[in-house]
Amino acid sequence: MPPRIRSSPGLLLNRAETSVLLHNAQPSPAAGRPWAAAATTSSSSSSSHYSPQCVSLLPQHHQQTSSFSTTASRDLSRNRTKFWAFLKKEGRDFKNAPGEPKYLGDLKGSKEKRHAPFPNNPTYKSEPVLSDVARETIWREIMKQGMPLKAVSAKYSVDMRRVAAVVRMKEIERQWEADHKPKALPYAKAITSMVPQHSLSEREQPFEPVNDVHVHSYTQQQLFWPASESREFTRKDAAEAFGEHILPPDEKMRIPELMQLEKDINAGVEKHEAYKSFLDATRESELQIANRERTRLMKEEANKTRVDSGRFEFRFERFNADNVGKNGRARKAVGWRYGVPFSDRRRAEVKIPTKME
Amino acid sequence: MKYRRIARFHGLNPKRTRIRQTWNKYNLYNIFKQNDPRVVHRTFFQQKWTAKANTRAYHGEHIRERTWQRMFSRRLPSVVAMEPSYMAKHDGSEQAAGRGSGRDMPIGTEEKAIRNGNSTTPTPFMQMTYAPMERRLDIAVFRALFASSARQARQFCVHGAVTVNGMKMRYPGYLLNPGDLFQVNVERVLTATGCKKETTKNKTKKNSAAAAEDAEDAAEEVDGEEAKSSEETPKAEVQLDEAAEKDRQLAVLRRCRKRAKYISQTPSADLSAKQKKALRSLIKEVESTASIIARRGGDAKQTGDVVDKMTALMDKLDLKPALLEPEAKEKKEQEAKDAIEAKDLALEEERILKELIEQERENPIDSSKPYYTPWKPRPYMAPFAFIPRYLEVNPNICAAVYLRHPVARQGRAEVPTPFSPGLNQLAFNWYLRRG
Incomplete structure (x- = not known):
């Protein structure tokens, strides 16, 4: 909601109230004057002291005027006139759903569609989203055919995190269907018609780059690093030059198996053979992650004692009370410590959770 | 204000x-x-x-x-897209060759940048x-x-x-x-994203402005409500035995078809306010029975009762004299005769009807909703989508x-x-x- 308008007390009286006040102060002789009734367009509390000259002007203006006013108001301000002209001309196509993506940037620009919602910002484009069919395809490959996430991501050139999100939401959608929970189908249909869609077919441009490497702030400054001309100065050397803990892009890639695949193909391995070993490698890496997660959970569970009282389940966790950090005020420290106020007594403590799990 | x-x-x-x-x-x-x-x-x-x-x-x-x-x-925060095929071929030393910024290429060729895996577009x-x-x-x-x-x-x-x-x-x-x-x-x-519901205020405004348009809208509304009533029936049928269900669904379909034809042939402006009112009250009854099914779901006897009740309602809807213009009634009788003669539904019509019913199920007319029904996107939404x-x-x-x-x-x-x-x-x- 827009903010409320602060108005001065003088402005608090609206038109109706003012007319009522005037009415009370001066009993209306309007009954005896036929022009008064003819002049007022809508309000029944007709005016009492119009001059006949002024009244004869009134019907030419469509705006409703105050009953006591003797000057005619302007019909529309210049700005509002321009605004309505825009709505009638350029804005006309935007009013009802046009059935295809249509943005303001396409108005001013050339004939080819730029899909730019903001004419002043050339760096932002409404990029296509995965269509319903594409999401279904991804879900089927992962859940029905058991393909590794990485392989599906590389196959369709869709970010791995996006693949995971698609599957996750599709599962929820299927649960809704099973529960006969009504979906927002008309809304989804409208969105589909307004936002550009990508169906993951080979004729289209690749959906998005899958091997984005985050730019570390250490690498954003220019660095002069003397090296002999004969030296092979590789990506790894460059990373070391920027800092000891800076990783070369080869190690930061999201799907490093893709590089191995390309290397194999360059080395003359048959394409399908190389792809097979790529699939195996991605499957293996996924298994490793799953195992790591399982061991972590098991370790956590081993540290816990669960006591089920029927109504509640109490969980006791081993904790070292001496683990209070350097100054005894570590965030994760437990128990009451001398001189440290409780979190609900501390000033300006932000209570918004930082994660939801 | x-x-x-x-x-x-x-x-x-x-x-x-x-x-x-x-x-x-x-x-x-x-x-x-x-x-x-x-x-x-x-x-x-x-x-x-x-x-x-x-x-x-x-x-x-x-x-x-x-x-x-x-x-x-x-x-x-920024990212750089690394091309795996390029990285597989080069280890980066070619970018540091020569005096430290790659070997010189003939002036005016974009090839250098492309070969190095970098595009020249700046990052905003x-x-x-x-x-x-x-x-x-x-x-x-x-x-x-x-x-x-x-x-x-x-x-x-x-x-x-x-x-x-x-x-x-x-x-x-x-x-x-x-x-x-x-x-x-x-x-x-x-x-939030739908059209505003029509309040009585809006309606009066509209009436004075474009009465004809309004009449059309009202006619559409009645159409929708009709379709909705037909949409509720299959829901109840689901609960029945398979054998009975088939027969019943066929019957319902037949009835739906008749009604669809009736509506399509009746000039929409001919429906009087009274008729619309009667229709709406009937729809309400159907809705309440449907909600009873939803609440008690699974009970075979009650479902049967409800289905019977609903079938009675449907018959009432078809035959109620207030709802039918005399001409339309005659037409309908003729149609019924035709249908008996043909003894089967035209497949195409059945398909279209099913589609219509599906559309109605997805996007029903429901006066209890806080937005305009059937749902449609609010004006001027597309340029922001x-x-x-x-x-x-x-x-x-x-x-x-x-x-x-x-x-x-x-x-x-x-x-x-x-x-x-x-x-x-x-x-x-x-x-x-x-x-």
Whole structure:
């Protein structure tokens, strides 16, 4: 909601109230004057002291005027006139759903569609989203055919995190269907018609780059690093030059198996053979992650004692009370410590959770 | 009063125009005629001030300045897309060859840049000034197209209509973590993005303006209600035995077809107010019986009762004299005769009818809803409908996943901002707080 308008007390009286006040102060002789009734367009509390000259002007203006006013108001301000002209001309196509993506940037620009919602910002484009069919395809490959996430991501050139999100939401959608929970189908249909869609077919441009490497702030400054001309100065050397803990892009890639695949193909391995070993490698890496997660959970569970009282389940966790950090005020420290106020007594403590799990 | 508030919020006056995070038509106009503020004969401070004021009016206008200052980060996140095929071929030493910046290539060839795996497009870092804002839950809800303004999205959070990872999250200032799934109540989304419901006020206005159009609308409404009544029946049928179900469904289909034909042949303006009223009361009865089924679901006897009741209702609907014009009744009788003669339904018609019923089930006419039914998108929504890449949205269930923080890449910045890079740079400089 827009903010409320602060108005001065003088402005608090609206038109109706003012007319009522005037009415009370001066009993209306309007009954005896036929022009008064003819002049007022809508309000029944007709005016009492119009001059006949002024009244004869009134019907030419469509705006409703105050009953006591003797000057005619302007019909529309210049700005509002321009605004309505825009709505009638350029804005006309935007009013009802046009059935295809249509943005303001396409108005001013050339004939080819730029899909730019903001004419002043050339760096932002409404990029296509995965269509319903594409999401279904991804879900089927992962859940029905058991393909590794990485392989599906590389196959369709869709970010791995996006693949995971698609599957996750599709599962929820299927649960809704099973529960006969009504979906927002008309809304989804409208969105589909307004936002550009990508169906993951080979004729289209690749959906998005899958091997984005985050730019570390250490690498954003220019660095002069003397090296002999004969030296092979590789990506790894460059990373070391920027800092000891800076990783070369080869190690930061999201799907490093893709590089191995390309290397194999360059080395003359048959394409399908190389792809097979790529699939195996991605499957293996996924298994490793799953195992790591399982061991972590098991370790956590081993540290816990669960006591089920029927109504509640109490969980006791081993904790070292001496683990209070350097100054005894570590965030994760437990128990009451001398001189440290409780979190609900501390000033300006932000209570918004930082994660939801 | 409402108009004045909206006009003041968006500002039609060029001197105090503000672009906001809303889908309003005033906002559309303001974006359309937007110009960069003038910089000549103004001090650097003045330029920064104006830039800050303009950009902040769009980016989290409802967030206090101090809160934003705490969120602001001078570190602008960016990524570079690494091509695996290029990386497999080269280890990077070719870029350091020669005097340290790659071997010289003939002047005027773009080949060098391409060979090195880099494009020459600059990365628009300055458009990322307000990137931390996009992490807020309310703004993410607005970006995912679940609310028509950031303030409305905020209200959704505060009113408990938004969940994060399945748990209710009442803080609009919750900062989403990569991988967080947020969901908004479907009804809220439909209300926020749908057309306004017709109130009695609107209707009277409309009546005086375009009576003919209204009559058409009313006729459509009746059509829809008819279809709806037919839509409820199959729901009940599901519960029956398979053998009985087939027969019944056929019967229902036949009846639906008759009614569809009847409606299509009756001039819509001929329906009187009384007839419409009778129709509506019947629909209500059907709805209540359907809800009884839904509540008691599974009980075979009761379902049978309800189905019988409903069948009786349907018969009543077909035969009720008040509903039928004499001519139409004759026509209908003839049709019935034809149908008996033909003894089967035309497949094409059946298919079309099924489609219509399906459409009605998806998007029913329901006066109890807080939005216009059948649902349709609100006016001037299309130019604002875009989904940034850091979100993955499933509009069917009104859910979205915050995949990662927004980033800049060559030629693209993922923060949707209506301002030019120059203006954002001035704003960025303001928040750097240096001189």
